[in-house]
Structure formats: structure tokens, C-alpha cells
Amino acid sequence: MPALNLNKTQRRKLSIFAKCVIFSFLAWALFAVSSDYVYTIKAGMQYVNAPDNRAFHPLQSDTVSIQLEANGWQLLFSTLQSTTQSIQVDLSGLQRRNWVVFTNQLGFVNRQFPANKRVIAVSPDTLYFDFSKQTERKVPVTALHNLQFRKQYDIIDEVRISPEYVTITGPLEDVVQIERWDTDTVRASNVNGSIHTVVQLKQNQRANINVYPTSVEVDIPVGEVTEKILEVPLKVENAKQFSSVKLLPSKVRLTVMVSLRDFMKVTGSSFEAVVNMDDWVADGVTNLPVIITQIPDFCKLVKVEPQNVDFFIRK
Known part of the structure; x- marks a missing residue:
């Protein structure tokens, strides 16, 4: 594209025209926003x-x-x-x-x-x-928490809430649908000790539902924990139709996290591990998955070895 050659007079006229356009736009914009x-x-x-x-x-x-x-x-x-x-x-x-x-x-x-x-x-x-008709009902409170623990620390006992129940009032058809009431989430990082705090209940999303009280006390017991390895015998469920069922292996090793104060209390008898023969009857599986059906409160299961076992049956 050829360059546009303008003399001094033409350039001055073009500059004046451009300034007039800019000033006009600014004046229009100022008028518009005003x-x-x-x-x-x-x-x-x-x-x-x-x-x-x-x-x-x-x-x-x-x-x-x-x-x-x-x-x-x-x-x-x-x-x-x-x-x-x-x-x-x-x-x-x-x-x-x-x-x-x-x-x-x-x-x-x-x-x-x-x-x-x-x-x-x-x-x-x-x-x-x-x-x-307005009615009232007591529902349990659930304490929500999002805690980041220092290494080797965790919750070691039941979280206690006071009061445990709150009273909700409102239309019967709405009240009967509410099974619990959550608290706001308790948040903390680098936790290495028990937490005691007053927490507000979650904000009511319905104007026709009232809750009392609006806050509760929450105690979260925190302590030092460690790993413990236990051997637990396997039990067989739904095997009455067979003469015998032999499992290989007959025991599983559980790795759990347990508090130091409860370390000696937790034994293999505190747990229950089963396999279900219905898994083989219904699905024809070649090995049976191990199911942990009993675990003490505040023992955290880390690992199950093995997770599946072989089996031999005699009809």
C-alpha cells in the first residue's frame, strides 16, 4: 500500500480533525454516563x-x-x-x-x-x-471440622457437642424432613492438642424454619497416635451350603492408627474380618475380597494385607 504523503498544512488539518473526533467522543461518553x-x-x-x-x-x-x-x-x-x-x-x-x-x-x-x-x-x-400448623422437633447436631494435624496427631476420642440437640420449629411438612443440623466448619492447621470452641450453627436457608439455640460448644480431643500391626482371623459368611471352606491365608494383617493411650487396649479381637461366599455364588469371583466389619472407635484403618484371599470349598 503506497504511503500517504501529506504536506504540513494537510497534516495540521488531519490532527485538528482527529482531536475533534476524540473530544466529541469524550463529551458524548461524559453525557452518557451522567x-x-x-x-x-x-x-x-x-x-x-x-x-x-x-x-x-x-x-x-x-x-x-x-x-x-x-x-x-x-x-x-x-x-x-x-x-x-x-x-x-x-x-x-x-x-x-x-x-x-x-x-x-x-x-x-x-x-x-x-x-x-x-x-x-x-x-x-x-x-x-x-x-x-407450626410444630417443633429436636434434632441432633453434627460438628463439621476440617483440621490439619501435626505429624503423628489425630482425633483420639468422640467429638463432644453441648447441647447435643437443638429445637427446630416450622411447618410440619418441612420439619419432618430435617434429620440433623450441622455446625459451621471448625478449621485449624498444625493441630497438636485438643480443641474447645463455640461454633455457630449453619445459617438457616429457610425463612420459615427457626432453630434454637444458634450456637453450641464443641470439644475435639486430639492426641498423639502411632501405627499398630495386628493379625486378625478371617471368618466365612453364607457358607452353610458347603461342607467346608478353606481360606488361603486364614488371617489378614491390619495396619491401624491408634492413640498412645489406647495402644495396649487394641488387640486382634477388637476387629472382625470376613469374606462372603455369596460373592462367589452370585458373581463367580476367583478370590474373595476381605471385608472389615468391626473396628474400634477412633482406630483408623491404614492397610489390609491381603485384600483378597484364595479359597477351596467342599460341597
């Missing part, structure tokens, strides 16, 4: 001020569309945000009826947004709820 726009976002709902004596079921999705009025800068920043907006919905009106209307609480919703954003409307505007 103007007000109406745009729509999706938002999740969190119910607050729910009636104490009424158990309810939302009859619609927990997500609504919100029309916002804001300037171009706010629209640009909202587009760049990756977090999902959530709003609180005041349910105090459910004391007298089974619906709430967003139009009546736009002021409450607007207070949840910055002053330079204004909520114009929420869709759907009316939320409907179904009411049922």
Missing part, C-alpha cells in the same frame, strides 16, 4: 419480621426482578459486579393476610440500596404464602 437509566437486576429474597405464631410456605420463587433508576456510572459498575444482590422482605403484614405487596414497602427496599440508586418497581409485586 444521564439516568432504568435497568433490571435479579435479586434473592431474605424474609424478616416473620410472624412467630404462623408457619408459612412461599408460593413463588425466591428470586425477584428489580427495576432500578441510576446514572450511567452506577449502571456500568453494576454490570461489572459478579455478586448477586439480595433484598430483605418485611413479612410483618402476614399477621393479617397471606400476601405482601412490594408497592407498600418500596421505602423499606430502597433503604437497602445506595442513595444514588432508586428502586422503581419489583416483579412480581405481590408475594403469596401458604400457611400450615
Whole structure:
């Protein structure tokens, strides 16, 4: 492509034209971001001020569309945000009826947004709820933990929780589906001693379910552990149809991790190892897998040798 040869005057005119284009674009951009726009976002709902004596079921999705009025800068920043907006919905009106209307609480919703954003409307505007008899039930608490132990340390006894049960209240059809309630995860690294802490229960994901208390005490006993190797005789299950079954070998070696305080208590009789002849009858396997059916609490099984055994049968 031939080079464009311009004289001094032409170059000056081209430079002035380019500057005019740039200035025009900047002026247009400044005007655009300074103007007000109406745009729509999706938002999740969190119910607050729910009636104490009424158990309810939302009859619609927990997500609504919100029309916002804001300037171009706010629209640009909202587009760049990756977090999902959530709003609180005041349910105090459910004391007298089974619906709430967003139009009546736009002021409450607007207070949840910055002053330079204004909520114009929420869709759907009316939320409907179904009411049922409220009941209560006690469920056990499960303590979740993610601990990184110092070498040769581990949990050596049962994790204790106080209180062991919490009371949940809500609609009968929802309460009966809850079998347990988890705590927040206890996290720690380089652990070499027992842990005692107060842990919050996991946040309730349903506005129509209440839990009490909201926190528990958790004791995690931690101590020094070591490996122990044991010989355990193999037992044969489901072999009544045979005259005899001979296993080769007749014992297995188990490598377990056990606390130093319990080292002498753990013996081969503390474990049970079996093979199931139904595996051969049903699947025709050539050797039988070893199944450990009994292991003391807080003994951690490391290795089983061998994992499969040969066998001879006499019908």
C-alpha cells in the first residue's frame, strides 16, 4: 500500500480533525454516563419480621426482578459486579393476610440500596404464602471440622457437642424432613492438642424454619497416635451350603492408627474380618475380597494385607 504523503498544512488539518473526533467522543461518553437509566437486576429474597405464631410456605420463587433508576456510572459498575444482590422482605403484614405487596414497602427496599440508586418497581409485586400448623422437633447436631494435624496427631476420642440437640420449629411438612443440623466448619492447621470452641450453627436457608439455640460448644480431643500391626482371623459368611471352606491365608494383617493411650487396649479381637461366599455364588469371583466389619472407635484403618484371599470349598 503506497504511503500517504501529506504536506504540513494537510497534516495540521488531519490532527485538528482527529482531536475533534476524540473530544466529541469524550463529551458524548461524559453525557452518557451522567444521564439516568432504568435497568433490571435479579435479586434473592431474605424474609424478616416473620410472624412467630404462623408457619408459612412461599408460593413463588425466591428470586425477584428489580427495576432500578441510576446514572450511567452506577449502571456500568453494576454490570461489572459478579455478586448477586439480595433484598430483605418485611413479612410483618402476614399477621393479617397471606400476601405482601412490594408497592407498600418500596421505602423499606430502597433503604437497602445506595442513595444514588432508586428502586422503581419489583416483579412480581405481590408475594403469596401458604400457611400450615407450626410444630417443633429436636434434632441432633453434627460438628463439621476440617483440621490439619501435626505429624503423628489425630482425633483420639468422640467429638463432644453441648447441647447435643437443638429445637427446630416450622411447618410440619418441612420439619419432618430435617434429620440433623450441622455446625459451621471448625478449621485449624498444625493441630497438636485438643480443641474447645463455640461454633455457630449453619445459617438457616429457610425463612420459615427457626432453630434454637444458634450456637453450641464443641470439644475435639486430639492426641498423639502411632501405627499398630495386628493379625486378625478371617471368618466365612453364607457358607452353610458347603461342607467346608478353606481360606488361603486364614488371617489378614491390619495396619491401624491408634492413640498412645489406647495402644495396649487394641488387640486382634477388637476387629472382625470376613469374606462372603455369596460373592462367589452370585458373581463367580476367583478370590474373595476381605471385608472389615468391626473396628474400634477412633482406630483408623491404614492397610489390609491381603485384600483378597484364595479359597477351596467342599460341597
